[in-house]
Structures are given as C-alpha cells and as structure tokens.
Amino acid sequence: MQQLKQAAESNVNTPRITSPKALEDYRASLASKYGHDVPTVIICCGTGCRPSNAVEVAELLEKGLAEADFQGKIVPHVKATGCHGFCSRGPIVELEPQGIFYQKVKPKDVPEIIEKTIKGGELIKHLQYKDASKKVFTHTNEIPFYAKQSRLVLKNIGKINPFDIDDAIATGTYGALAKALSSMTPGQIIEEVKTSFIKGRGGAGFPTGIKWESCASQIGNRYIICNADEGDPGAFMDRSLLEGDPHRILEGMAIAAKAIGSNRGYIYVRLEYPLAIQTLTQAIQQAEAMGLLGDNIMGTGFNFKVSLSMGAGAFVCGESSALMSSLEGKVGRPRPKYIRSVEKGFRDSPSNLNNVETYANIPDIILKGGEWYKSIGTKESTGTKVFSLTGNVHNIGLVEVPMGVPLREIIFDIGGGVPKKRAFKAVQTGGPSGGCIPAQHLDIPVSFESLDQVGSIMGSGGMIVMDENICMVEVARYFTHFLVEESCGQCTPCREGLIRMEEILERITHGEGREEDPDTLEEIGKFVTNFSLCGLGTSAANPVLSTIRHFREEYETHIRHKKCPAGVCKPLYSLKIDEEKCVGCGICKKRCPVNAITGDKKKPHVLEIEKCIKCMECHKNCDFAAVIVL
Amino acid sequence: MAGIESKCTEPEIDYNVLNSIIVDRYNQNRENLIMMMQAIQKQYRYLPITALRYLSDKVQVPLIKIFEIATFYASFSLKPKGKNIINICTGTACHLKGTGKMVEHITSKVGIKSGETTPDMLLTMDNVNCVGACAVAPVIVFNEKYYPEADLSVINTLLDQAKSE
Ligand SMILES: Cc1cc2nc3c(=O)[nH]c(=O)nc-3n(C[C@H](O)[C@H](O)[C@H](O)COP(=O)(O)O)c2cc1C
Ligand code: FES
Ligand code: FES
Numbered sequence: 001m002q003q004l005k006q007a008a009e010s011n012v013n014t015p016r017i018t019s020p021k022a023l024e025d026y027r028a029s030l031a032s033k034y035g036h037d038v039p040t041v042i043i044c045c046g047t048g049c050r051p052s053n054a055v056e057v058a059e060l061l062e063k064g065l066a067e068a069d070f071q072g073k074i075v076p077h078v079k080a081t082g083c084h085g086f087c088s089r090g091p092i093v094e095l096e097p098q099g100i101f102y103q104k105v106k107p108k109d110v111p112e113i114i115e116k117t118i119k120g121g122e123l124i125k126h127l128q129y130k131d132a133s134k135k136v137f138t139h140t141n142e143i144p145f146y147a148k149q150s151r152l153v154l155k156n157i158g159k160i161n162p163f164d165i166d167d168a169i170a171t172g173t174y175g176a177l178a179k180a181l182s183s184m185t186p187g188q189i190i191e192e193v194k195t196s197f198i199k200g201r202g203g204a205g206f207p208t209g210i211k212w213e214s215c216a217s218q219i220g221n222r223y224i225i226c227n228a229d230e231g232d233p234g235a236f237m238d239r240s241l242l243e244g245d246p247h248r249i250l251e252g253m254a255i256a257a258k259a260i261g262s263n264r265g266y267i268y269v270r271l272e273y274p275l276a277i278q279t280l281t282q283a284i285q286q287a288e289a290m291g292l293l294g295d296n297i298m299g300t301g302f303n304f305k306v307s308l309s310m311g312a313g314a315f316v317c318g319e320s321s322a323l324m325s326s327l328e329g330k331v332g333r334p335r336p337k338y339i340r341s342v343e344k345g346f347r348d349s350p351s352n353l354n355n356v357e358t359y360a361n362i363p364d365i366i367l368k369g370g371e372w373y374k375s376i377g378t379k380e381s382t383g384t385k386v387f388s389l390t391g392n393v394h395n396i397g398l399v400e401v402p403m404g405v406p407l408r409e410i411i412f413d414i415g416g417g418v419p420k421k422r423a424f425k426a427v428q429t430g431g432p433s434g435g436c437i438p439a440q441h442l443d444i445p446v447s448f449e450s451l452d453q454v455g456s457i458m459g460s461g462g463m464i465v466m467d468e469n470i471c472m473v474e475v476a477r478y479f480t481h482f483l484v485e486e487s488c489g490q491c492t493p494c495r496e497g498l499i500r501m502e503e504i505l506e507r508i509t510h511g512e513g514r515e516e517d518p519d520t521l522e523e524i525g526k527f528v529t530n531f532s533l534c535g536l537g538t539s540a541a542n543p544v545l546s547t548i549r550h551f552r553e554e555y556e557t558h559i560r561h562k563k564c565p566a567g568v569c570k571p572l573y574s575l576k577i578d579e580e581k582c583v584g585c586g587i588c589k590k591r592c593p594v595n596a597i598t599g600d601k602k603k604p605h606v607l608e609i610e611k612c613i614k615c616m617e618c619h620k621n622c623d624f625a626a627v628i629v630l
Numbered sequence: 631m632a633g634i635e636s637k638c639t640e641p642e643i644d645y646n647v648l649n650s651i652i653v654d655r656y657n658q659n660r661e662n663l664i665m666m667m668q669a670i671q672k673q674y675r676y677l678p679i680t681a682l683r684y685l686s687d688k689v690q691v692p693l694i695k696i697f698e699i700a701t702f703y704a705s706f707s708l709k710p711k712g713k714n715i716i717n718i719c720t721g722t723a724c725h726l727k728g729t730g731k732m733v734e735h736i737t738s739k740v741g742i743k744s745g746e747t748t749p750d751m752l753l754t755m756d757n758v759n760c761v762g763a764c765a766v767a768p769v770i771v772f773n774e775k776y777y778p779e780a781d782l783s784v785i786n787t788l789l790d791q792a793k794s795e
Contacts, residue, residue, distance in 0.1 A: 048763045051776035087765035233721030233760035271668070271705055272761050312664050312703035315759065329663035330695075331702040388764065390723040396765040428722070464722055478725055482759070488702075593735070593782050615731050617782060 014166065016291045018299040020178035023292075027169050034170035039076035041065070041118065042094040043105075044158060046243055047236075047275050048087025053107055055080075057091050060110040068114055076118060079167075082244020082279070083236075084158035085398030086145060089129065094140055094158075101140040102127040132394055132416055145395040148414045150376070152384050153360045154400050157244035162279045165286040168247040174292050176363035180255045181300045184366075189259035190216060193362065195370025197382045202227050202318075202355030203430075203459050204535070205381075205448040211352060215342040216260045218350035224257045224265040224304075225327070225346060225353045228276070229311050231318035232431030233482070235462035237386040238356040240398055242269065242276035245360070246283035250293060250306060252359030255366055257304040260352055265306040268323050271313055280308055315432070315486035319535050320353045321345070322488070333488045334534035355460065357386055377403030381447035385461055391428075392467035394419050399463075401446070408442040411465055421625075422467040425566075426550070430459030432479045432486075433539030435546025436472060455546040457539065469619075471568035472551040473558050477505035479543035487536060494537030497528035501544060509569040513559035518548050567629030570614050574630040577618075579604040581626035588618035588627060641710075643680045647673060652688045660689045664699060667706060676707040712747040712754035714792040716785075717771040721760030727768040732785055733757060739789060753792040 017023045032038075043058045062078045076095070084092050089103035095117060102113065105127060116122045129137045137143045160167040168174075180189055194209030215222060226249060230238040241249060253265050269277055284306055287293040295303050309327050316322050321339070322332035324346040345351025361383060365373045374382045381403040387410060389399050394416030401410060407427060411417065418424050426436040429446075435456030437444075444450045448458050466475070480502045489495045501524050504517050525541030532538045548555060557563050564572035577588070577597070582604040589597045589605060596612045599605030607618070607627070619627040651669040656662035666689070670681050677700055686693040700706040716736070718729050736755055737743055747754040763769045766778035772788045 047761070047776075048765050048778075051763065051766065051769075051778040087763065090766070230762070231759075233719075233725075234723035234764050235760075236762040236764055239762040272758060276762075310665055310668060312668060312699075313705035313758075314703050326664065327661070329659075329661040329699075331698055390764045390767065391726055431722075462722070464726065466726065470726060475726075478722070478730075591781075593786070615735070615782060616728065620728070 014286075014290055016289075018291065020182040020298050020300070023169070023174060023178050023298060027172070027175075030166055030170040034167055037097045039074055040096040041076050041078045041113075042096060042158070043078065043080055044082070044084045044087075044090055044092040045080040046083025046087065046090075047239060047273070048083055049090035049092065050275075052091050052104075054091035056107045057093070057105055057110060060107055061093075061114070064110055064114045065118070068119065070119070079161050080163075081158050081160060082162045083240040083398070085154060085240055086395070088396035092158075093127075099139040099141060101129055101137065101143060103129050132419070144416065145397065145399075145414055148409070149400050150384055150402055151400045152364060152376075153241070153248075153357060153386055154244075154398065156248065157240060160245065162244055162246055163282050165247060165283065165290065165292075168245070172367075173245075173247045173363070174251055174287075176366040177251050177254050177258075177292070178298060180258050180366050181298060181302055186216060186259045186261060189255060189366065192370045193259070193365060196365045196373035197370070198358065198361055198365065198373065199381065199448060200355055201357035201361070201385065201460065203433075203457070205458060208354060208358055211342060211354070212256060212259055214340075215350050215352040218343055221264070221347075221349045222260050222262040223346045223349060223351040224253050224260065224262045225324070225351055226253055226265070226267040226359055227318060227320070227323060227353055227355045228267050228269040228273075229318040229323060230270055230273070230356075230460065231315040232460050232462045234390055234464055235388040235431060235460055237388050237398060237461050239273050239276055241356050241360055241386075242273065243279050246279050247287065248360045248363060249356055250283060250287055252362035253306060254293060254297065254304050255362050256352060256354070256359065258302060262352070263303045263305065265304060266309055266327055266346070267306060268309050268311060268317075268327060270311045277308065277310065284308070314488075315482075316488045316534075316536050322534070323353065324351060331488075333490055334536070336533055357461070378445065378447050380449050385446065385458070387446075387461045387463045389415050389463050389465070391464040392418050392422065392470070393465040403447050404445040406443050406445055407437065410446065410463065411442070415465065418465065418467045420467075422469065424465070425468050425470060426466045426472065428456075428464040428466060428475065428543075429462065430457035430542070431462045432482050433457065433536070433542050434459050434462070435542045436466070436475065436550060437546075438550040455542070455549050457542065469566050469568070471509075471564050471566040472547045472554045473505065473508055473564075474566075474568045476544045476547045477502065477509055480505055480540075483536065483540045487540075488534075491531075491533035491537060493528045493531040494533065494540060497524050497532075497537075498540055500524055501528075501541070505544070508555065508558050509564075509572075511558070511562045511569070511571045513555075515559060517559060518552060518555050521545075522548060565629070567616070567619065573614075574609055575607055575612060575614065575619065576609075576628055576630055577605050577607045578626045578628050581624050583624055583626075585623070587621050587623070591617040591621050593617065640678050640680055641674055643678060643684070645684065648681060648684055648688075652685060658689055660691050663689060663691060663696070664703070667696070667699065671706060675711045676709060679708075707745075707756075709747070710751070711756075712751050712792075713795060714752060714773055715754045715756055716788060716792070717756050717758045717761075718744075719759075719761055719763075719767070719769045719771070720757045721764060721767075723764035723767040724760070724769055729768045729770075732768070732770070732780070732782065735782055735785060736789070739786075752795065753789070 093102040093105045199205040317326045317332035321335040326332035386400045484498045525545045584602040744757040770780045
C-alpha cells in the first residue's frame with residue numbers, strides 16, 4: 001500500500017492544467033522522473049499477483065533498496081504496476097531500462113535480486129522464464145508470449161503506476177483529449193471514429209462511430225456510460241485495463257462526451273473487482289484535481305464529471321438496458337430491443353454505452369487517425385483485440401493481437417500449446433453465450449465474422465482452451481446451468497427453455513440420456529434463440545448448439561455407450577492405475593483425500609475403486625499418465 | 631419473510647451508522663439504493679430486516695421493491711452469514727480446473743451447499759462467478775484472502791481453521 005500513499009502525496013504538488021499547451025509543458029517536465037531510461041524496478045501488484053505476496057515483495061524491494069549501499073550510483077526506484085497480463089507467472093518483477101524479466105518472485109528472493117542483479121548485474125537463473133523446451137529467456141520482449149503480441153490498448157499496463165496520474169501523463173495520456181478539445185469539432189471526432197470502423201468490444205460488435213452519431217443527434221441530456229461489468233466468467237481483459245491504466249479509459253469517455261455532447265458519465269463496475277474500484281476512484285479524484293475531468297477541462301470550458309457505480313452480482317446487468325436500470329438503483333431486467341438506449345436509456349435520456357476496451361481504443365484513434373487504425377486488422381474487423389487466454393494452455397494470460405490472426409497462432413505460438421503432452425480438443429470463445437471451436441477450425445482468423453461462421457462469437461474476448469480431458473457435454477451443461485441461474489426470468493423461452501435444456505443435459509451426464517436427446521436439445525435451442533427477449537436468451541443456446549454441431553459423437557457415446565471418454569461425468573467412467581506405467585513415485589497416494597490408493601515406494605500402486613470419489617487428484621498429478629480412465 | 635425474521639437473532643441496529651450511509655454518503659438518493667444496501671451488508675454481513683425497513687422509509691421506496699433487489703442480485707443475503715466465509719470461484723476457468731469437485735467436497739465434509747451456513751454459524755459457503763484471477767485458477771477466497779491454484783488440501787486446511795475459531 002506504499003504506492004497508494006506515495007501517489008496521494010505527490011498529488012498535493014500537481015498543478016491544475018489550464019490549457020492544452022500547459023498539459024504538454026507539464027508532460028515535458030515529467031521526463032526526468034518517468035523517462036524510459038530511469039532505472040526502475042517494476043513489480044506487478046495486480047489481482048493475479050497479489051495472492052502470491054506481490055505487495056510484500058514490493059515493500060521488501062523498497063525497503064531493501066533504501067537500505068542498500070549503492071556507493072554513489074543511482075538507486076533505482078520501485079514501481080508497483082497493474083496486471084502485466086501474465087498472471088500465471090506472477091508475481092512478475094521487471095528491471096528497467098535493461099528489460100530483464102523475473103517470474104514467480106517470492107519475498108525471500110528480494111535480497112538476492114538486489115545484491116546480484118541490481119548491484120552486480122548478474123542474472124538469477126531460477127527466476128527467469130523458461131518455455132516448454134526449457135529454453136531460458138532474459139528480456140521481456142523476447143519471451144514468445146509477449147514478442148508475438150501487438151500491445152496497443154495494453155501498452156501502458158505493467159509500465160505505469162496506476163495510482164499515479166503523473167506516470168500516465170508522462171506516457172502521453174490526456175494528449176488525445178487535449179487534441180479533441182482544442183482542435184476538433186464533435187462532428188470531426190465522430191467522423192474519425194467512424195473512419196476507424198472500430199466495433200464495440202463488449203460483445204455485440206456494433207460500430208462505435210455509428211452509435212455515437214445516433215446518440216449525438218438526440219435531443220436532451222445525454223449520458224456516457226462505461227460497461228465495466230465484465231460478466232464473462234473466465235475473462236479479465238477489462239479488469240486488467242481498469243486496474244492497470246484507468247486514465248486511458250477516462251480519457252476515452254471524455255472524448256466520447258465531447259463528441260456526443262454530454263457532461264455526465266458513469267462507470268458500472270462489478271463488485272468482484274475491489275482493486276479496480278480502488279484504482280478508478282483514485283484516478284477520478286486525481287484527474288478532477290488537475291482539471292483533466294470535472295469543470296472547465298483544461299481551461300476549454302468543457303465540463304465532464306464521472307462517477308462510479310457498483311454492480312451487485314448479476315450477469316444480466318452487463319446487457320445495456322439492464323445495466324442502465326441497475327444504475328438507476330433498480331433490479332436489472334432487460335427491456336425489449338425496439339427501445340434504443342441511444343434514444344431512451346439511463347433516466348429515459350439518450351445514453352451511449354460502450355465497453356471498457358472500446359473506450360480504451362479511442363485516444364489512439366484520435367491521436368493517430370481513423371485511417372491508421374483501419375490499417376490494423378481485417379477489412380470488417382479493424383484494430384486489435386485483447387483476449388484472455390486461459391484453460392489448458394501453457395502460457396495463461398492476456399493476449400493482444402491484430403484482428404485476423406489465426407486462432408492457432410494465439411493458442412500455440414503465443415500460448416505455447418497444451419501442456420502435459422495432452423491433445424487439444426476445443427477452444428471456447430465468447431463466454432457463456434459463445435461456442436466451442438474444434439481443432440479443424442484452428443486456422444480461421446479471429447474476427448467478428450469468422451467466429452460467427454463456426455457457430456461461436458467473439459464476445460468480449462474470453463478464450464478458454466480445452467484439452468482431451470474436458471467433456472463437451474459437461475461444458476454445455478455448465479454454461480446452461482450458469483445461464484439458468486442468471487436468466488432474469490421475464491420471458492418464457494429463456495426461463496423455461498433453458499431449464500428444460502439443463503434437465504436433459506443433467507440426464508445425459510448422469511448416464512440416463514435418450515437417443516432423441518440431441519435433437520430435442522437442438523429444437524429447444526433454436527426456439528430459445530429465436531424467441532427470447534434479450535441478448536442473454538438469444539445467445540444462450542450457443543454452447544449447446546455448438547457442441548452438438550462439432551462434438552455430436554461425444555453426446556452419442558454418453559447416450560448409447562454410457563461412457564464419458566474424457567473422464568468427467570462421474571457415473572460414466574472408472575479409474576485404474578496402469579501397472580506398466582506406474583513407477584511408484586507415490587504422488588497419487590499422497591494426493592488422494594480418501595486413501596483409496598495403496599502401494600510401496602517404487603512399486604506399482606493400486607487404486608481401490610470402491611473407496612474412490614473420483615476427485616481426479618491422482619489423474620491430474622500423475623507425471624507418467626499411469627492413471628487411466630476406463 | 632416471516633420465516634427469515636423469526637429464525638435469526640437480529641443484531642443491534644445502530645441508526646447513526648445507517649444515517650451515515652443513507653443520508654451522508656448517498657444523499658437519500660434512491661438511484662444509490664444498491665450501493666446503500668451494499669454498505670449496509672458490509673456493516674452487518676447481511677441485510678437485517680429492521681435496517682431494510684428503515685432504508686425503505688428513508689428513501690421512500692416500498693419494502694417490497696427493496697426485497698426485490700435483495701433477492702435479484704446474487705451478492706445480497708437476507709440471512710446472517712457465518713463467522714468465516716469461503717467463496718469458491720465457479721467461473722469457467724476455475725470450473726474446468728475442478729472447483730465443482732471442491733464444492734462437492736465441502737458439502738460432503740461440513741454439510742452445507744452454496745449459500746448456506748453451518749448450524750454453529752462458523753462457516754458460510756458463497757460461490758462466485760469469477761474474481762478475475764482466472765490465470766491462477768482454481769481460485770478460492772477465504773475471508774477475502776485469495777488462494778491461487780488451490781486444491782483439496784488447501785480447502786481441508788481452511789475448513790479446519792474455520793472450525794477452530
Ligand atoms: C447477457 C449479456 C451480458 C453482457 N455482458 C457484458 C459485459 O459484461 N460487458 C460488456 O462490455 N458488454 C456486455 N454485454 C454487451 C452489452 O449489452 C453492450 O452491447 C456493450 O456493452 C456495448 O458496448 P460496445 O459497443 O462498446 O461493445 C452483454 C450483453 C448481454 C446480452
Ligand atoms: S496480476 Fe500480475 S501479471 Fe496479472
Ligand atoms: S474463473 Fe475463477 S477467477 Fe475467473
């Protein structure tokens with residue numbers, strides 16, 4: 001929490017920016033403190049790294065450096081940043097300006113880092129990144145996970161202290177707002193965004209420029225709303241942006257406000273993101289204190305105030321009309337689509353709602369132009385997209401690539417492929433309303449259109465890799481169950497249809513499937529898709545329909561042969577230890593919570609199936625693939 | 631709601647605290663109702679009926695509307711919670727890494743399902759859909775502390791800890 005205090009103190013001396021020119025001068029004055037060549041020890045204190053004692057590492061680094069004797073040399077300063085997007089390797093420490101990357105740093109490693117690397121210039125082997133083939137990488141930008149990405153939206157994340165506005169300003173933040181306020185008309189801003197052809201990053205992929213234009217043409221008070229509800233369980237792009245670079249989002253919203261003619265903005269953040277709430281709260285305070293938000297922004301006479309509002313744990317509140325109703329302090333039930341929120345949204349006034357990542361793209365579009373933006377990505381899907389790559393993949397984390405990059409490149413080149421020599425089975429994109437894409441489609445380019453063609457969606461960017469040990473019927477059951485719980489219950493197709501689908505899927509996973517079940521599921525699924533009220537219902541059948549489309553034989557094995565080949569549906573498989581493969585290492589015996597495994601060291605072990613609760617701890621942890629599913 | 635009222639021993643309601651939330655912090659503005667309820671829940675670890683009645687009066691929103699909100703949003707609870715709270719993340723990334731089995735394990739070991747509290751009021755299990763730490767799945771949260779890459783043995787330790795307090 002050191003960093004919090006620091007930023008708050010430094011803010012006392014920050015000036016009020018009274019003109020766009022003053023912002024430039026102020027930025028120039030920050031170079032000596034924040035320039036690229038200033039020796040800095042960066043430590044990630046994002047949500048992914050904190051549970052592994054990142055804050056303690058940061059504090060120890062600060063203390064250690066203050067106490068160490070540098071014999072007159074410059075003492076590097078310690079900077080806590082937001083999520084670097086590589087949380088599976090956290091806590092991450094980087095040494096600038098050399099660009100040295102250390103992973104999984106523990107508090108006890110701190111003295112060694114200070115003595116050996118910072119003072120002695122020597123690398124510490126056990127903290128370096130190694131890929132699957134054990135090749136060692138020294139610098140961040142050489143690690144395949146980072147080297148193959150194009151980080152535009154994420155470029156500041158992991159570089160700046162999100163609690164310190166000066167750090168953001170030093171990298172150029174608020175420069176685009178200065179440009180928009182001093183030298184562009186609202187019409188020109190909208191034109192630039194239209195030229196860029198950016199489509200909303202929240203899921204539906206609606207062209208942002210067109211949305212802005214239609215909201216700007218309305219009469220009355222207009223509202224700018226940022227959707228930071230990130231409901232897709234398993235995705236954390238928005239969380240990382242909110243925690244790591246909050247000023248970029250505020251700048252994007254302010255530019256939208258200028259373009260649309262609004263002086264009031266809201267950010268709706270999900271309750272499960274306490275750190276994002278903290279970061280945003282401080283960012284808004286600092287920006288207001290400096291005259292970069294609030295009244296008379298940069299002396300231009302433009303006013304824009306932003307407030308935070310918290311969700312309370314409802315997936316459907318990510319839907320635009322439900323979100324607005326929740327902002328009004330009511331339950332979040334979606335409205336029929338024919339009422340457009342750009343005309344009649346929050347408080348029945350014209351409202352422009354965009355996703356976090358959409359706003360985060362805006363500053364660069366204003367600074368570098370719509371034509372520049374359009375040159376990245378594909379013709380129909382321009383720009384880059386951030387994906388949260390999780391599941392059974394070697395490098396788990398946030399990946400930003402130009403639209404149009406093949407799925408294979410993301411999963412195998414950047415993600416490093418499926419670990420433990422297991423086979424790739426499917427990749428699930430688009431969250432609970434998305435679909436599962438099998439191996440034969442791995443070469444399709446990621447874009448809104450191509451994902452749609454294979455029965456999935458882009459969604460907000462969740463990308464979950466599944467290996468051979470994942471059961472597709474169970475995945476479909478999981479998402480359907482999720483949506484049953486989250487359906488608001490207003491319309492019958494969604495409320496009842498999903499419950500019936502879940503019942504059938506439950507039955508199949510319990511070995512009571514009937515021959516006609518896949519067809520019935522498809523029939524109900526199509527009905528739910530066509531007749532539901534809101535986006536939740538119309539996409540809710542996707543997980544079921546896409547798994548039936550691509551993995552029908554797996555449904556049939558469950559139904560006809562009462563077998564779950566992936567070893568997931570408990571009543572449909574059995575476990576055995578292969579005597580030939582077992583080396584008697586004893587890991588399984590140690591892991592078994594019910595003592596179902598016996599055997600002496602270095603001799604094949606035996607699993608007593610009567611005691612086994614099929615928790616799969618043995619199967620998961622066996623390095624010799626000796627625990628087999630029957 | 632009679633059932634809920636009669637079962638729980640209501641905590642002492644401090645109206646100064648309620649006023650500081652409803653009036654001072656949120657200006658009695660009914661648009662802030664959800665955040666007021668979050669603040670009240672933070673104070674009492676659930677939503678006591680007396681506090682909701684007072685809230686209803688202060689913001690001039692019928693009690694039934696407040697109950698509607700309390701039951702619509704997953705994070706609200708009308709029942710008192712245990713001394714310790716364990717949240718198992720059942721988001722997709724965590725589910726695929728086996729948190730469903732962890733939930734079953736807890737149910738079979740201490741006899742509570744998601745949303746329930748042990749009779750001795752020592753432990754509540756409240757499951758969440760993703761806490762944003764998916765890269766270190768499976769994640770469990772015990773009394774607001776995150777446990778990354780957790781397994782059954784971590785859960786067993788936490789269950790013992792909950793019992794001993
Ligand atoms: C059930 C449901 C959940 C949604 N959840 C989110 C969400 O968590 N975050 C988000 O940005 N958009 C979400 N959306 C999409 C929004 O309705 C809306 O299209 C989007 O926020 C608009 O912003 P964009 O044009 O910048 O994408 C959801 C839609 C539906 C139907
Ligand atoms: S939180 Fe540290 S890399 Fe994501
Ligand atoms: S799915 Fe568990 S933290 Fe995201």
